[in-house]
Amino acid sequence: MAKSNGENPRKTDIKVSLIGGHRLAGATLHERTVTTSLIGGADVDLTDIDIPDGTELRITKLSLIGGVSLKVRRDVRVEVHGLRLGGVKDDGPSEPGGPTVRIDAWGLVGGVSVTRA
Template sequence: MKKTDGTEQRKTDVKVSLIGGHRLEGETLHERTLTVSFVGGADVDLTGIEIPDGAELRITKLSLIGGVSLKVRPDVVVEVHGIRLGGVKDDGPIEPGGPTVRIDAWGLLGGVTVTRW
């Protein structure tokens, strides 16, 4: 579908559950993903996909209890935003100049952990 200005419309994936988290694989994601749960985190593996340089992938996590575990390539820049009681564990990109993954984590308990492969 095209927007009125001729650009491609971005697709948004929505995952909802009351109890239990979500496992998200890179090849099943679009540019934007929203995952909502009362109790449960999100396990996101982006190591199997090629994200073009300059592209931005956005993942929004809403939950009372549950964090985000993210696996990315060494060159991916990860930006974490939102409010939660829990920290962010990320050593930063190992290689410069890669694509950006933005995590918006909103919740009461749960941090964000980034693992680079």
């Protein structure tokens, strides 16, 4: 995760496509990422980065059709918000504290699936 410094706080990455999803790796993300597509999901792998305790990494997914597939370490807390016709699959920790990844998923069809490594 590329942390923002004091000169550019909370940098937001924006990814846009009409058809086709986005593959996002942790080392290239900032604290905020927005991925938008008409049709296509987001495949996000955060297993190779160290998210400091108390830090919140936010990913916003906007699409008509397409969900989010998220891979994180076992100690990362995941919060899912938004409106979509699809469920959330996550059996991870829900205790407060530690690093947090917040997924805001907005769309008609597509769920959020969290895999822990």
